[in-house]
Amino acid sequence: MKVYDLTQKLHDDMLVYSKGTCPNIKKVANIEKDGYEETLISMYSHNGTHIDAPKHMDSKGKSLDEMEINNFLGNALLIDVNNMKKIELDYIKNFEKDILESDFIIFKSGWSKYFNKDLYYKNYPTLTKECAIYLANTSIKGIGIDMLSVDTYESNDFEIHTILFEKSKVIVENLTNLESLPEKFLFIAAPLKYDNADGSQVRAIGIVNY
Amino acid sequence: MKVYDLTQKLHDDMLVYSKGTCPNIKKVANIEKDGYEETLISMYSHNGTHIDAPKHMDSKGKSLDEMEINNFLGNALLIDVNNMKKIELDYIKNFEKDILESDFIIFKSGWSKYFNKDLYYKNYPTLTKECAIYLANTSIKGIGIDMLSVDTYESNDFEIHTILFEKSKVIVENLTNLESLPEKFLFIAAPLKYDNADGSQVRAIGIVNY
Numbered sequence: 001m002k003v004y005d006l007t008q009k010l011h012d013d014m015l016v017y018s019k020g021t022c023p024n025i026k027k028v029a030n031i032e033k034d035g036y037e038e039t040l041i042s043m044y045s046h047n048g049t050h051i052d053a054p055k056h057m058d059s060k061g062k063s064l065d066e067m068e069i070n071n072f073l074g075n076a077l078l079i080d081v082n083n084m085k086k087i088e089l090d091y092i093k094n095f096e097k098d099i100l101e102s103d104f105i106i107f108k109s110g111w112s113k114y115f116n117k118d119l120y121y122k123n124y125p126t127l128t129k130e131c132a133i134y135l136a137n138t139s140i141k142g143i144g145i146d147m148l149s150v151d152t153y154e155s156n157d158f159e160i161h162t163i164l165f166e167k168s169k170v171i172v173e174n175l176t177n178l179e180s181l182p183e184k185f186l187f188i189a190a191p192l193k194y195d196n197a198d199g200s201q202v203r204a205i206g207i208v209n210y
Numbered sequence: 211m212k213v214y215d216l217t218q219k220l221h222d223d224m225l226v227y228s229k230g231t232c233p234n235i236k237k238v239a240n241i242e243k244d245g246y247e248e249t250l251i252s253m254y255s256h257n258g259t260h261i262d263a264p265k266h267m268d269s270k271g272k273s274l275d276e277m278e279i280n281n282f283l284g285n286a287l288l289i290d291v292n293n294m295k296k297i298e299l300d301y302i303k304n305f306e307k308d309i310l311e312s313d314f315i316i317f318k319s320g321w322s323k324y325f326n327k328d329l330y331y332k333n334y335p336t337l338t339k340e341c342a343i344y345l346a347n348t349s350i351k352g353i354g355i356d357m358l359s360v361d362t363y364e365s366n367d368f369e370i371h372t373i374l375f376e377k378s379k380v381i382v383e384n385l386t387n388l389e390s391l392p393e394k395f396l397f398i399a400a401p402l403k404y405d406n407a408d409g410s411q412v413r414a415i416g417i418v419n420y
Contacts, residue, residue: 005279010404021248025404028254031269035368037408038231038266042252044238049403056248059241069215069415158245186420188398190413193259194220194235198247203400203412205279210396210420 004185004206006144006175007049008115015116016047017148023047045199049174051142051191056198057158058165064197069190071141071170074103076187076206078178081125082110089130103141104172104187112146112176121153132163142170144187144204146178172204181206214395214416216354216385217259218325225326226257227358233257255409259384261352261401266408267368268375274407279400281351281380284313286397286416288388291317291335299340313351314382314397322356322386331363342373352380354397354414356388382414391416 008014010023023043030037046052051072054061077098081087087107092099099105107125114120124147127135132150135143143150143164150160150171164171172189186207191200218224220233233253240247256262261282264271287308291297297317302309309315317335324330334357337345342360345353353360353374360370360381374381382399396417401410 001280003280003283005403007403009275010402023404027406031267035366036267037406039255039404039406039408040252041255041402041404041410042250045249045251057241057246065219069413070211070213072413073213073415073417156245188400188415190398190400190415192220192251192411193215193217193413194233194249194251196237196247196249198249200251201402203279203282203403205283205398205400207283 001210002208004177004181006177006204006206008174008176010043010048010201014048015120021047043201048201049176049204050199050201051189052161052171052173052199053197054165054168056165057161061165062168064191064200065193065195072190073186073188074141076104076106076185077102078106078108078181078183081107084125085123087125087127087131089128089134092131092134099138104144105135105140106144106175106178106187108178109145109147110179115174115176120148124148126150126152127160129159129163132160136163136167136169140169142172144172144175144189146175147173149173172202175204182208186210211420212418214387214391216387216414216416218384218386220253220258220411224258225330231257253411258411259386259414260409260411261399262371262381262383262409263407264375264378266375267371271375272378274401274410275403275405282400283396283398284351286314286316286395287312288316288318288391288393292320294335295333297335297337297341299338299344302341302344309348309350314354315345315350316354316385316388316397318388319355319357320389325384325386330358334358336360336362337370339369339373342370346373346377346379350379352382354382354385354399356385357383359383382412385414392418396420
């Protein structure tokens with residue numbers, strides 16, 4: 001069994017989607033004074049490597065706590081979208097047989113190398129509407145990306161999110177370390193368990209030879 | 211593949227180890243006003259179902275972010291300690307062959323049924339010193355329990371924690387839903403990734419037939 005950590009580190013000045021929503025992580029007890037260390041972790045539900053619930057943008061969508069645990073792991077197919085501006089349906093169709101046998105489709109753009117830089121917000125590949133509709137109508141549980149969003153940063157209507165959420169798919173954003181993964185692996189992105197969860201940090205992992 | 215969720219739900223008035231350290235979970239954006247839902251999650255690193263790093267109580271111990279991802283998953287052995295006051299070495303030795311082949315030893319006391327009740331703090335089974343020393347000297351990665359702590363709630367020196375931490379074992383506390391698990395399964399308890407992590411909430415899961 002080989003395990004890959006696909007997670008960006010949380011810290012107070014990390015790159016986040018919206019200004020003013022960085023995590024705030026502070027030590028509140030230490031061994032010398034208290035006999036133990038403890039940390040108060042405050043973070044927005046979409047900071048860092050996280051999972052979006054359908055409820056994030058679809059008022060009729062499920063929250064993460066309303067979904068069974070097996071929605072958060074399964075067989076993943078890695079698709080290379082390096083150097084693409086748009087992820088087109090024609091390209092995705094090349095992988096149709098494997099897509100139909102997969103629980104998660106993970107798009108590897110290489111964009112994670114720009115995490116914590118301004119470039120991370122710009123010109124990353126996004127799904128076309130046709131491609132999103134196609135994937136939404138398969139039996140996958142969700143998609144994962146090593147980028148900021150499945151929509152462009154300039155999007156106001158979050159069309160791609162909406163298409164996926166309407167079909168109860170989850171979206172895992174800001175993955176990293178996809179370069180060394182093989183094409184197929186077991187993907188796990190299990191969220192924190194809280195009421196009405198619109199999103200949650202995950203420690204995303206890939207497992208090979210399990 | 212069958213997946214078991216072994217995690218207590220986080221909420222603002224949940225049972226916690228120390229008074230005044232409950233999580234604070236609040237909605238900060240909603241679809242009608244903002245176009246999306248978002249939540250600010252504030253929690254102490256040892257609330258709910260969580261993993262303790264050796265650094266939690268051992269100043270020379272590793273923090274979770276200093277440990278490779280494969281320290282947080284592996285083959286687990288479930289040992290029934292229902293109706294015990296002390297988990298004795300003689301009893302544990304009955305499972306020696308399986309313990310030596312396991313990554314995690316998970317103790318099933320049934321105590322999780324008292325979670326959020328005062329009884330949860332009292333009279334749960336704890337490891338004897340001899341038993342802790344024995345386990346600390348095996349090659350396991352850590353232990354898991356469906357109880358508050360590996361030490362009694364009245365403990366001031368946290369002797370059992372310390373014995374395990376000195377040998378770089380991790381401890382997963384406040385597990386639940388162990389009743390339906392088989393004796394052997396794949397256990398995953400992957401923490402949030404932050405600097406100097408003394409502990410972290412986990413979405414603990416068990417996988418059978420993987």
